[in-house]
Amino acid sequence: MTQEYERQVSDGATIAIIDDDDDLRGTMTALLRENGFTPLPFRDADGYRQLDTPPKLDLALIDLNLAGESGLELAMEIRERVGIPIVMLTGWGTETDRIEGLEIGADDYLMKPFNPRELLARLKAVLRRSGWKTPTPDRSNHQIEAFGTMTLDLTRRELLASDGGEIPLTNGEYRLLEYLVRNRDRIIPRVELLRELGSDLSTYVDRTIDVLILRLRRKIETVPSKPIYLQTRRGQGYIFVTTSRSEP
Template identity: 35%
Template sequence: METAAHILVVDDDAEIRSLLAESLESYGLKVSVAADGASMQRTLAASKIDLVVLDLTLPGDDGLVLCRNLRSKSNLPVIMLTARGDPVDRILGLEMGADDYLTKPFEPRELLARIRTVLRRTWMLPPNLEKSETRNLRFAGWRLDLRARQLINPDGMVVLLSGGEFRMLNAMLEHPHQVLSRDQLLNLTQGRDADPFDRSVDLQISRLRQKLGDAARGATMLKTVRNEGYMLNADVTVEH
């Protein structure tokens, strides 16, 4: 699967672009490179890209702006690179819709592992779902369309979700009335364990509550279970 993937590396450092391209190509990936947002957009328009590796600090529009703009019109996976270890940068990247993040300096093999994990997660079909089938998860008047990757509210309007929010809601809907710890949710949605300062799960739950209108009702649907994790307090029905 990964050997057929086309990766776009966006970084203003020519040495880093060259190093990452050479390393990823040695593992069978196809790689294109861009130095800024304008060249990134040209490459996206001209080629079928499977995943973007996007540096946070770029001339002109920075990585956060580019990620937010990309996410507003596409579900293309994004791995954010940052030279800063500040957890706020990581949270902002995830909030803009990045699928994962990596702090510089890092080993190219670590980036390769993250790329493979994100691609597997992106391309993996839900259990028992054939490509020709349509599957919806209905809960409390809402509908999550797994084929279109859309959340539809009780009035039939589409509510935009980032890639991380979509996977988080899907994971909760696959385990209704079951308490899931932060580690379990991070493994289900990102394929990794949480570090002590990782707030990505809490952030995504908070944003989902806002979009579901759950925060104003005292979080009765996505409930916090103290010292344990989170639970979806709603019945779920599956439609094919």
């Protein structure tokens, strides 16, 4: 049995990660584990095939360009034998690669480098479509900030809708929203927000923040053009208005 095989105790879906990039595989393994999944990392197809007792898998995350072999062939093998969802990764991203991946039955396709939060959102979406019921985590000890019908879980770094479903955010969107929520009712200049994000103040001061604000409004406001929570103070910056002051 491969030394990398380690089944973690978790209520989340079990996801095989087959990628020959040691650093990326380690990063993805840690990311999935931190977010409640059970990751099973393998450097190559042989590592997966040599398991004494193949585990029950819910999804396979496969690098299209494995060293010395085809990720597509492994995907077809897993699909035929196990019938689980497949998400392909590639550093090339050619149209032919994408079409081939989808033709063999891949459920999604993600190009490297990718945003960690996008990867999580894609995996969760594929699992939901396949019928996986994501367990409801115990949030009793989590740091929670609520506004309107939404909840920002600062412990799990998730934005939740009224039904408990996650509203996907990019890393930049989440960091900006968290900072705004932690500083409710205070007008925050763009320069301060940009500094919090760690961006180049001289180059991106207007564009970066404006784009992130626009994206956030589309996700948290009922009418993005008439924001209730994330408001602009012209010439001063932005303010996150608390629920008590924004709603009757």
